Amino acid sequence: MNIEALQTRHPSSGEDAAPRVVSCxxxxxxxxxxAYDPESEDWQKQLARRYDTHFxxxxxxxxxxxxxxxxxxxxxxxxxxxxAQLMDRDDPNCPIRLQYLPSMKESLSVRMEHTLADELxxxxxTVPGTSVVHRYPRRVLFLVTTQCASFCRYxxxxxxxxxxxxxxxxxxDLDASMAYIAGNKEIEDVLLSGGDPLxxxxxxxxxxxxxxxxxxxxxxxxxxxxxxxxxxPTRITPELCAVIEKHDxxxxxxxxxxxxxxxxxxxxxxxxxxxxxxxLGNQSxxxxxxxxxxxxxxxxxxxxxxxxxxxxxxxxxxxxxxxxHFTVPLSRMLELYEGVRGWISGPAxxxxxxxxxxxxxxxxxxxxxxxxxxxxxxxxxxxxxRVRMDYLRDGAKI
Ligand code: SF4
Numbered sequence: 001m002n003i004e005a006l007q008t009r010h011p012s013s014g015e016d017a018a019p020r021v022v023s024c025x026x027x028x029x030x031x032x033x034x035a036y037d038p039e040s041e042d043w044q045k046q047l048a049r050r051y052d053t054h055f056x057x058x059x060x061x062x063x064x065x066x067x068x069x070x071x072x073x074x075x076x077x078x079x080x081x082x083x084a085q086l087m088d089r090d091d092p093n094c095p096i097r098l099q100y101l102p103s104m105k106e107s108l109s110v111r112m113e114h115t116l117a118d119e120l121x122x123x124x125x126t127v128p129g130t131s132v133v134h135r136y137p138r139r140v141l142f143l144v145t146t147q148c149a150s151f152c153r154y155x156x157x158x159x160x161x162x163x164x165x166x167x168x169x170x171x172x173d174l175d176a177s178m179a180y181i182a183g184n185k186e187i188e189d190v191l192l193s194g195g196d197p198l199x200x201x202x203x204x205x206x207x208x209x210x211x212x213x214x215x216x217x218x219x220x221x222x223x224x225x226x227x228x229x230x231x232x233p234t235r236i237t238p239e240l241c242a243v244i245e246k247h248d249x250x251x252x253x254x255x256x257x258x259x260x261x262x263x264x265x266x267x268x269x270x271x272x273x274x275x276x277x278x279x280l281g282n283q284s285x286x287x288x289x290x291x292x293x294x295x296x297x298x299x300x301x302x303x304x305x306x307x308x309x310x311x312x313x314x315x316x317x318x319x320x321x322x323x324x325h326f327t328v329p330l331s332r333m334l335e336l337y338e339g340v341r342g343w344i345s346g347p348a349x350x351x352x353x354x355x356x357x358x359x360x361x362x363x364x365x366x367x368x369x370x371x372x373x374x375x376x377x378x379x380x381x382x383x384x385x386r387v388r389m390d391y392l393r394d395g396a397k398i
Contacts, residue, residue, distance in 0.1 A: 024048035027081055028059040030089065038082045038265065043235045047149060047199075051079040054102060060084060063092045067102045074322050076162035077102055078150045080232050086260060095258040095290045099152050105325040106153065118159055120318065121359030130177040131169045135359055139189035139221075142177055144208065145169055148196040149231040154285060154323030156355075161195050169194075174208065182215040189221040198228040202239045209247035222247065225283070227255040229269060236269035245276040253281040253312060257291050259299045262307065270307045281312035284350070286333060287326040288317075294339030301340065301348040311350035316365070318355060330354075334367050342382025 024045045027033035038046060051057040053072070057079060058064040079100050088094035118124075125135040133141040146161050146169055155161060181187055190212060197205065212219055224244075228235045244252065252273065256262060274280060282304045284291065291297060301311045316333060317326045328336075337352050352365040370379045370389075377392045390396060 026051065026056065027084075028056070030060045033060045033081060033084060036081055036085070038085075038232070038234050043232055043237075046080055046082065046232055046234065049081045050150070051077070051081075051084060053077060057084060057101065060089075061087055061097070062090045064101065065092060065103055067104055067106070071102045071106060071322075074106070075102075075153070075155070075158045076151055078148070078162075080150050082233070082265075083150055083231055086263065093289065095260055095296075098290050099154070099257065099287070100150055102153060102322075103325075106322040108325060120156060120355055121357075122157075125359055127177075127180050130180050131173045132177045132180050134180075134187075136361065138186055139191070140181065140187055141191050141193055142181070143169060143194050144174065144177075144192050144197050145195035145199055147194065147199045149199065149228050149235070152227070154287060154317055154320065154326045156318040156320055157195070158320050158322060178211050178215055181212065181219065185218045187216070188219060189223070190216070190219050191223045191225060193225040196226050196228050197224050198226040198235055198240070202237075202243050205240070206243045206246070209243065209249065213247050221251070222249050223251040223253065224249055225253045225255070229254050229273070230256050230261050230266060233263070233266045233269040236273050238272070241272055241276045244273070244278055249276075249278050251279040251281060253283050254309065255283050255285075256300065256304060256309075257284050257287060258296065259303045262303045267307050270309060274308050280309040282309045282350070283313045283315065284311070285315045285317055285326075286328050286336070286352075288328050290326070292328045292332060292336065294336060294343075297336055297340050298344050301350065302344055305345060305348045311348055313362070314350045314352045316352075316354040319357075330365065333365055337365065338367055338382065 026049050027036060053069075054064050054067055054077065061084070077100070083096060083100060087097045087100075091097070122133045122135075122141075125133050127134055131143040133143065135141070143157075143160070146163075148161055151158075151162050181190060192208075200208070209222070212222060254270075270280065284300065286292060291300060297314070304311050316330075317323060317328065319327065333352060341349050353362040354365055355362055369381070370377065372378075372393070375390075375393070377389045378386060379389055380386045
C-alpha cells in the first residue's frame, strides 16, 4: 500500500494502532480543567478527554476563533487536556493555541497556488505496498500509524494523519514494510514516525521494535520521532522506557517549538527517558507568530539543552494545504540564524533547514561567514568582526 492508498482507505478497513478508546468525561468548565492532574491517570484515559472542536474548547478558553465546520474536512482538531491547561485563557495569540486551534487563515492557505497536500513528495518515494518512504540512500522513514495525541495545524503529513480510522496503517502494511526493510540489507537507519509511534501501546511497540531488531539485524541506527512527550508527557512511563532500552533505540527526537511547552512535568519525564541511554534530539518548525523571534528561539534552544535534549533541526514550515500562513520568509530565517549562532552555546544551535519541494531533501540554510573575494579569504564572526585568512586560498604558501 502506498500513501495514496492510505488516503483513500475506507474507515471500516482500518486497523490502525489508534489509541484504545476509554470512556472518560471531558472538562467543559475551566475550574475542573485546571484542577485536573495529568499525573493522576493513565495516558490513554487522557486521550479520551481530548477536545475535538473549537466549540468544545471555547468552554474553557475565551476569544476562540470561530471557523466553519468544513475546516475539519481538511484536518481534524485534537487537543489533550494537558495542552489545554497550558493555553492562555484569553490570548488568541498564545503560542500553544496557535499551534493547535484552527483558524480562518487555513482556508486562505487552501486557496494558495503553491500549497500542496504532499509537498515533500513522500507518496512518490513510498515503496508500493508498504508505508516505508525510501528517499535517501541507506535510510528509511517507516510510517507506523496515522494517529497522534494532538494535531498540529501546520503538520507536514496532514494528508494522512487525523480522520481517525480512514487512513489506517494496518498489520498487513506493517508486515509488508518489515519484509522490505528485512530484505534490503543496505538499510542501516530506520526512523519510526507517522503520525506518532508512541500512540502504540507498550506491547505493540515492543513487538514492532523486536521485529526490526530480529528480522533486520543490518539496521544499525533505530530512531523514533514523537511529539507525544510534549503533548502528553505522562506517556513516558517506566514501562515505555524499558521497551526503548530493551531494543536499544539509539535516538528519540521530540518536537518542541516554544519554551512555553517546557513544563516541570515534561522535564521530569525527559529525565526518565534520558536514563534509558537513548540520545534525545529536538526538531522544531519555524512558525510565523509563534517562534519567529530571536529571543524566543534562544530561550527554546537553551531550555532544550538544559534538560539534556540537543536541538537538531529547525525546519522551514512546509506549504501544506492548511498551514502555509505560518511560513516565515527565507530572509527572516537567515536573520534568526544570525541572532542565535554565537549568542548561545554552540551545541544549542540546531541546523536550520528547508525541505526541498517534491522530495529534494533537506538543505541547510546558513548565512555566509567565510568568503573568497578578490583573491582574499575574508571571515567574519557573529558580531560582524572581520579578519583575512589568505593562507586558506588554493595554492597559498603555508
Ligand atoms: S504530532 Fe507530528 S505527525 Fe502529529 S500532527 Fe503534529 S506534526 Fe503532524
